[in-house]
Each structure stands twice: as C-alpha cells, then as structure tokens.
Amino acid sequence: MTGDIRVLLVDDHPVVRAGLRAMLTEFDGISVAAEAAHGEAALKELARLHAHGERVDVVLMDLQMGAGMDGVTATSRIRLLDKAPPVLILTTYDTDADILAAVEAGASGYMLKDAPPEQIRQAVIAAAAGQTALAPRVAALLMGRISSPAPALTPREVQLLERLATGLSNRAIAKEMFISEATVKTHLVHIYEKLGVDNRTAAIAVAAERRIIRGRGSR
Amino acid sequence: MTGDIRVLLVDDHPVVRAGLRAMLTEFDGISVAAEAAHGEAALKELARLHAHGERVDVVLMDLQMGAGMDGVTATSRIRLLDKAPPVLILTTYDTDADILAAVEAGASGYMLKDAPPEQIRQAVIAAAAGQTALAPRVAALLMGRISSPAPALTPREVQLLERLATGLSNRAIAKEMFISEATVKTHLVHIYEKLGVDNRTAAIAVAAERRIIRGRGSR
C-alpha cells in the first residue's frame, strides 16, 4: 500500500469528492490520502499529513470553490511549500484565463471533469511522476494562445473596464475616475483594440470571459 | 431491496455520476437503477428499464450536458411519458432562467451540486414521495421574486438579453433572432423599463446580478 500514489482531493462539492474517491480507489496503485473542501483546508490537510509522516504524491484540485481560498491561490501556496507535491487541476471550465492562471500558479496538469476515468487515472500517474498532463482540448487551446499573444491592459484601463461593466455611461465613468469624457473615449479605443472588439458590450463580454474582470460567476 | 427508491442518474460527467452513485448507495432505502450521460440516453434507459419491468422512482438530472439533449428538454420529454417519474434537478447553477425553465419543464425539485449529502438524500426521498424539494438558496431566490414586485421578463426578452450580454449589436441580435432591428429596440425598451435602467450595459449588469442571465460559465 505504501507503493500507492497518495492523492489529496480538493473540491467544494461533496458529490464530486465522493465520485473521485470512488473512482480513484478502484484503480490499482492509487489511494486517497485525504480530502478538503477548499484551499485553506487543503493546506491544513497537507500540514497535518506531513506532521504524521504521511506522504501526498499528488493534489487533485478544483479551481472553482464556493467559499474559502480559490484553486489558483491554493495552488501557488502549495507550490511554495517545502517538498511541494505536484498539483493537478481538475475543473469544469476550459477558458484560457483559467488555464493560464493555473499554469502560472504552478499547476502541473489541467484536466476537465467530463474526462473519462482512464484519462484521469493516467493524468494522476503522470503528475506523480513529475510529468505534465493536459487534456487534449486544453493542449490545443494553449497552442492557439502562444501563437497569438494577448496584449495586456494597463491598470488604468482595467479600472475603466470595471466601471464599464457596471453599466455606467462614458460621462459617468469620467466623473467617477476624475477625468474628462474625452479621456474615457481614448481609453476605450485602446481597450477595444487590445480585446479585439468594437463596442462596449463586447468588451465586457470578452473581459469577463478572459477573467480580466470578475464575471459575476462568483456564487 | 424492492422497497428501495430506485434512481436514474443523468449527468455527462463520469466523475459526478460516480460520486452520486457512491453517495446514494450508501443511504439505506435508495439504490441506483441506471445511469445516462445525456437526455437521449436517459429516455432510452427509461424505456429499457420499463420493458424489463424495472421501476424508476426518481430521475436525478443535471441541466448542463456537454453534448446531446440538454436537461430541460430531457425533463419535459420525461414528464410526457406514461407514469412519468418525478425529475429532480441537481445542477451547479442557480440563475433565474435555469430554475424557471426547469420548473416549467416539470421538474419537481431543484438542488445544487454543492449541497451536503444529507440534503440530497432528503430531496430524493421527497421527490419520490411526490413532494417538491428546493435547495434553501433556490427557495429563497424564488421567495425574493414573488415578494418584491419585480416585473418578470418574457422568455423572448431573456433570449435577447442573453445575446445582448455576448456583446452583439442590435443589428446582429436581429439577425440571430430572425427579427427586425426595430423589434430588437422595442424589446430593449421593455427590458430597460422592467430592469429600471436606461442603457444596454446597465441592463446586462442588473440582469447578471439578479441572475436572470448567467454572468459566466458555459459548460
């Protein structure tokens, strides 16, 4: 049993945790060391297991947590630990912002929840061996991105974008930001260029999808 | 064992199906009759089980299916069957549009996936007994609607709002919905009145906040 790959499950859905536990324990060579509902709990579990001399070979992490520390933050915190275990992301969404954020945070793999069990099993094994495991769809998405680098918005432009998303007019934004309407329009033009759109609502849609601004999916 | 409540699981995620199966079979008095990955498969399973004289007391249905018939459509199809089993929705999202659509389609309950196991168990039992089971959050949401005289948007208006949120222009919306630009504007005026705003971006902001539309999260 000590030869088993020991996994820490992190997901806020009890249903999903139960599913992963049932699925993983059925595989030979993989066992579930512990579970956590969010980022803080995951770090606490890692510390506890470490104190007991118990190994964790792979952290299987959801990105969306209803409450508590989110998956990206948790991932980077875990990667800062001494002898940090590899973090394998297992989530529902495949937006580029999610994936890039996770990769930047130090994730060593990115799988989607609708993946067949066998794919998940192989990803866990690969992660435990220090390799990278990407879902085919995710890999394709990353390929498309590196070829066309997304231009970054300036802090000022993001500020404006946030106000834009609340439904303010140019004049109202100008007042809130203590600048003239003309400046607002100048910023907007730059934002449109960088996001590849040609009107304000499309800018909000793209910005929300790329997670440049928080897109209401808070919960 | 024949006294058990027999459940048909419908979810496109193998992980979630495994989780529900593991969770439900641990409860006394509940067993899983069959599973399906999408709407068509669910109907097929129901027919198959019926042909074999096997009972299905509750259908546990996800709303979001990656491919194949979606949950709302599947729900209404199932409810059209002879001796139709109650359909309990178990999903991730709690937007107005989702809930209302599910209820209209004949769902007898609406639970969220992050609910604790005990809540899900009670919902299944309630559904099997012909009762309605709503997640507390969902119930509160519906209560908030009936108490506050919030003017309800028509289905058509919601459709338009969804396209609006993707950043389309009036003309583009008109093309997508096979109506004239004039009609789009008429609908917009009504939407603005009902939401208490005076421009499209504000409408999107309010609609997202009231969860009339989803701010984000396609799959």
Add this chain to the structure above:
DNA sequence: GGCCGGATCAACCGATCGGTTGACTCCGGA
C-alpha cells in the same frame, strides 16, 4: 538629453443607440 509609453484632453463626424408613437397579428382568458 532624447525617446517612448501611459495618461490626459479637445474637436469633429458618422454610426449606433435610446425613446417615442403608432400599428398590426396572434392567442388565451374574462
């Protein structure tokens, strides 16, 4: 010192949006 990018502002004009009025059809309830 010179250069560049970010931020600021102005003036202008065409395109789109916001808002109104009026009108027609269809359908379901009183």
Add this chain to the structure above:
DNA sequence: TCCGGAGTCAACCGATCGGTTGATCCGGCC
C-alpha cells in the same frame, strides 16, 4: 366575443458612442 399581453415592424429624432487626428505632460530608460 371582446380585451389585453406578447411579439412583430416602421419612421423619426436626439443623445450617446465609436473612431480619428492631434496635442500636452510626465516618468522611466538608454
């Protein structure tokens, strides 16, 4: 049967937005 709401469309006009050109200021960098 009549009425009202939902949905459709048209014409019109003022307000706002989209896009351009050109300009100033400032801070960092070579």
